[in-house]
Amino acid sequence: MPMDIRIRSICALLNGSMFFFLFIILFSLLPSHYHCAEVDEITLLQPLAQGQTLVSPGHIFELGFFSPNNSAKRYVGIWHKDISPRKVVWVANREKPLAVADTSANLTVTSNGNLKLVDGKQKSIWSTNIASLVSSSNTSSVAAVLLDNGNFVVNDHLGAELWKSFDYPGDTVLPNMVLRESKSGKGHFLRSWKTENDPSPGKFILGLPPQAPSQVFIWINNGSNDSHSIPFWRSGPWDKSSFIGVPGMDHRYINGYSVDDNLKQGTVDFSYSLYDKPVAYIYISPEGILRLRFSKNNGKWYDFWQIPKNPCDIYGACGPFGVCKASASPICKCLKGFVPKSHVEWRKGNWTGGCVRQTKLFCERQTNKSVSSRGKKVDDDGFWKMVKLKIPDSHEFITALKPKETSNDCKLRCLNNCSCLAYAFVNNIGCLVWSKDLIDIQQFSASDGVDLYIRLAHSELGKLTRRVRDKPFHALAHYLFMHNFIKGLLLFFWFIDRYPDVACCFAQTQRLMLYMQTGQTQNFESTGMIKSSRDGLREYIGKHDPLELQIYDFDSILIATNNFSVTNKLGEGGFGPVYKGMLQDGKEVAIKRLSSSSGQGIEEFKNEMLLIYNLQHKNLVRIMGCCVKEDEKLLIYEFMPNRSLDTFLFDTRKRAVLDWVTRFNIIHGVARGLLYLHHDSYVKVIHRDLKVSNILLDEKMNPKISDFGLARIVERTQNLENTQKVVGTRGYMSPEYAMGGMFSEKSDVYSFGVLVLEIISSKKNTNFCLYDQQLGFLAYAWNLWNEGRGLELVDEILGDSYSSSEVLKCMHIGLLCVQDNAVDRPTMADVAMMLSSEKDGPQPKLPLFTIQISAYHPQPHFENTNSSKNEASITMIEGR
Template identity: 40%
Template sequence: MAHAAAAALALLVFFCAQARDAAVHVVDAAATLSQGQSLGATDKLVSAGGTFELAFFTPTGGDPSRRYLGVMYAQSTEQTVPWVANRDVPVSAGSAYSATVTAAGELQVLEGDRVVWRTDNSATTTSPGTAGGEQAANVTLTVLDTGNLQLAAGDGGPVIWQSFDHPADTFLPGMSITLDRRGGGAVRRTLFTSWRSPADPGTGDFTLGQDPLGSAQLYIWQTTGGQNTTYWRSGQWANTNFVGVPWRSLYVYGFKLNGDPNNGSGVMSYVFNTYNSSEYRFMLHSNGTETCYMLLATGDWETVWSQPTIPCQAYNMCGANAQCAAAADGGQAVCTCLTGFEPRNVSEYSNGNWTQGCVRSSPLPCGGEPNVSGAGAGAGVGVGFADLPGVKLPNFAAWGSTVGDAAACEQSCLGNCSCGAYSYSTGTGCLTWGQDLLDIYRFPDGEGYDLQIKVPAYLLETGSKRRRWTTVVVAVVVAVAVLAGCGLLLWKCRRRIKEKLGIVVGSEETKATQPSLLPLREARQDFSGPKQTDQEEAEGGKKFELPIFSLETVAAATGDFSADNKLGEGGFGHVYKGRLPGAEEVAVKRLSRGSVQGMEEFKNEVILIAKLQHRNLVKLLGCCIQGEEKILVYEYMPNKSLDGFLFDPARRGLLDWKTRFHIIEGIARGLLYLHRDSRLRVVHRDLKASNILLDHDMIPKISDFGMARIFGGDQNQVNTNRVVGTLGYMSPEYAMEGLFSVRSDVYSFGILILEIVSGQKNSSFHHMEGSLNIVGYAWQLWNADRGERLIDPAILPACSVREALRCVHMALLCVQDHACDRPDIPYVVMALGSDSSVLPMPKPPTFTLQCTSSSDRDGIFPDKVDESYSACDLTVTMLHGR
């Protein structure tokens, strides 16, 4: 009897436990959590695109007995947690803990029956007619692909609480850093707080937010002993970047300021919107460092920029009226007083303590005497301005909203006795400062902004004389050193010089038989490529050297540049088929004497393409320079260029859909190598169908690097006054503003995809149903769910319509107006290789380049070849952007 009772009791306990588990746990990897449902120890919510997940976790390296509820990246190779709910009240790993959406519409973290954390939003979720928050509307909890955790009332109802309004240590796309000064009382701010340590998500010592005084700067404050001190500031916002981070254009990531700093009762917000919400994040580390990360296709995080990482980047390291410059090793801070200032406390200064800063060595005259300005000015009276270039501008600036140029800004400061300095740039406008200048950092590489410091005029005169003498002395020393070096070089190379002179000034017979020997040797030296580091030489062996062909060899290979061997022509000149003495077939590209392109493009291509090796880039075999002849020798592509197939009605049927798709993938892989995988990081700038060559197996090869540009390791966008490329393929920001980046190539690639799918030129859609080009027409069809009409009729019967429409979808993402909205090439390659990922919705195009068609078009696919030509085939090499 006792055994039976015990068995019954055990069975009852088992069923109760099962019932409890059924009530607590939800389906693993669900998208939402409804009222009455709970998230258990091993459960998780996953966003619709699989980017983020909500689950309990223990921080890497943390106490395994402590558990936290957090939003995490699902695709990162390392644990990355941008938001934590119960960061200061962990639950015990050995307890019965869960997260639940209550009947009152709150999200709560429970440990047993104890509520350890809650959203406390019941007042906003109470249903009409109820009292005390006992019952709420149908509330669901969802984790979005942006990383935002939302509680929403009803089916598609309003958001009643979201984690983006209660950030932790991470700034994600879609969030904002807000300063709300409405109401006249205490300001309301969005604040980010660091973790206590990398293994403890508890509230740390560092906080990031906007300057409460409304200067639109970002600050990091450190809390020590209950006191807040300024640890770092970003500097003023300059339209595309912060003056404290001048080399990084945050605008290309979708980072911008909304609101007017001059409106003392308004709202200012820094917003952060990128194409892919999981691609970038800003994180405030437990040591006070703010870091921008980029998620790579491998799932690893790459550091884009980080501050402060050296002492000079910390706030006001050298005190007032002094500048901080990093020592040669990049570490130790070197403090110096500004022009016109001296140490406030000499004894402290000698001990390396600069906290007291500097004071003016003599007072500024004001009124009575005429003012003198300019670095070389000085009449012994009045004041002038000493130029301090390449710095992080001081704190506490006053913005002159009515000042329109640098001269007016200077006069504004001259006319104000309280003004101690000014700065003017197109990004910041006119900024002026009072007598004390705080937190000035001198950037090591000439980046930053110019600061004009008001000083007595006699200091400028003395400084000018001193600079002139210094210049003379330096020039003499340099000249002596150069002459000595040249003499030593000539002495060491005397035998080689004699041999060379013997060839040049020898017999007439020698001159006749070897006319190009000396120029070729000089060319070999000129085009030996970029200088390599010791490490690169150790890894790559001998220094790069491109083979040089004689003009006689090239002429013989091409039948003296016979018209029968001519393959085509372009903005560079003519291309010929040739055969070298070893029977190797080559393509010879000869610069035309009347070409608008010249030595710069020629040299650029020689240096670039010879250093880049990839199966989807054309291979450069050598070059020839003799007199006015500039010739490049490439591997021969038997199928010539892609446009010869796509835009020829008689041949485009030879490219079936499978081949076209492989060409699209090959071009994408070539761009991936140029943008990410090669050590040079190249932007092509003239990607188009005629620059895609096809080998015997129809493998695409990107060619023509004469207009390409190398980006530095920390560059993402460059401005140029010399816009080059082909109309119709240029991105809007490049064609109009001269701004180019890797996403300019992405735009051109999107145009290429549309041309490959349709078999038509970009410009052949002129005036087609109100569209200026293929982008507008493709958008109209795709948006109306008629995208299959864009597919080339020559391949439509055997085409994978689903795959083609996915390519059209990707192309429309690539050709979006704003660079920050376009995907990068790693994402494109990944998405093209997998049809399981969900592509986001593209934005409708609003910018198109008007092209002049040679004839009006009556249909999409003409019967006559000549009707497809357009002025947009023209390559532009001297278009000046604003």
């Protein structure tokens, strides 16, 4: 009988006690590496042999022997079970491999309770080396098990952890695993593999030095005893929600990143929990690239992000007092008031030598400051502001600042300390100052980064001011006339804010701008449009260079849309049609054409153009530019190949594409986008028109909130605002808004609740009919929930292929959001927490404000109409 057949026969006999003694006899005749493959624990009496694997209870992780790419070396490691290609996330004996020919090696629990890997000659290859863990009488009860979070632990006879692999990370950190660094040097570091086929320690190390606020570093080990020899990359400081030096980093409610600084103990803990990507890992590659990968439905691995990804991410790319911008050419330049240390090297593209100060600071030249006859300080140092920066390394945290102190207090602290070279006042952190060379500064193009104030001599600041004053003002006027109105308007307000010294010319320029708009020369302040534009744009000044917004030529739009051909039309709503276009560079776009007869005027146009441009989030649609010509106002967006959610959700033929995993992901994505608008963007935004047709879907069915024409910016401390014109969409407007014109973030929460219930059911809230009952959609959903029949709301096309716990959680959240009283509704922060945890909210109240359809409505029982024609998510205005 062939050996494999003998093995299968033996395994089958295990369930029959009558063959027990026969099994013992036959098993003793087999080589030690033949066995039944999977075990659930390792003990003194049950070691793990080659060919066997230790599997976690939920069959998520697996531990066993492996050889990288069939090499001649063998290791013991942990990997995700049944996901290909295999990524080993932890290796026991990475420095002391076994020989492949040694088939008798095994991993066992020793007589003192340690784990030990021994070769065929019973020589120790690797051990936990923790002496006297348990008494010899209890050794037989010690077991090593693999948990579903990937942690390999040794438990004593009482179940207490004696040792765990999470305390000894390799090149990978798993969700909920804690990386800890301490001043004692006993921290947890990630150490890259030497190569993709060699798990031995490589040259790249990742860790968090104990400092406040913390930041992540990647170092290059140059072979010295100091493992943190050469900085390779750093994240920038942690601001309690993200690392401010990582562009586009999702906030805590999205990815669960957490950093805990314990200054008293001198420790820093880093962990993460990806509730929407539970099968994931972060690892550092042999090339020093930090990657987050995830797997969907146990399929293949996908890269979610990786860093560094451009030359500016490399530590100190432009040297001391240099700033790097990846989109610029060349990428390096000196800070204001500084010049290259070596012009020769700088011209060669070798910027690592950095820059030097042109003029010494006054406090470096004088011990006693000069004072004028009026007691006013003269020739004092000042500060030059730079925006959207990854701030320099080697910051000092001013812990003495009081909660009510401001950026000006930080400025005074720096100004009164001669060694202070720069300062930054960062939200959620406070005051940071620098007294060492300013190195590793990066300037971002998007809305990432913070402001940095660089100390300069008075004479240098004077030069910069004179450069503005000496430029003839008519040059600005000429520029404004030569370019279209929108770009000129943006540049104008940016210019006034950046150079306040030219405010003396403000009235003259006001008249100029008015002339550009109307051709008239009447008083500027009487023109409401320009005045409101000025007030609104103040919020955006300094956040973006207005010239980065692409202004498209109308003729190019005509070509892109085939002269607005009906075959290119994606949809139409109250403000006009939306067309698909192909730009000359081959990029597909969606073009929103606001007709002159539409209800959306210049204020809504400006609002959407500027607001959405400055709000950068993966769950918000991205605007690419605009076009204005006479009565034509056009907005150009990134093209969403799957159009809007309603094209699938309310179409009986298409909604099968929306399986539960996709629907759940859409709910998560919309929640993340709203939470960003309400809490995490630099201004608080109320969308006011959240609905199914305003949720666009990209090629991977990821949701993006669109249509910001009705959105409003409110103060963060402001709870309610009143409007005389109620705009929005029937069925999605909250009671207090529809009836009284009062809107707040809770108005959006209400709309979100309606949206969630529609996603679960594939039923339109405004077109719902329950035969022979005067019952609206929201009331119907609440009744099902209240009677314990919540799963009856689920779209029947899903069959049984959904998670009942997730459905009920979403239904619960949806009903909490649509409660009549705004006070009873959760915030989007509460919603995000409920979505990502097992935390339950309060019992929802019956919504009384609901759309009801007559019992004699011709729609059949529970039937839904096809998708809305409002595919392009154009807002419908409805008065009170």
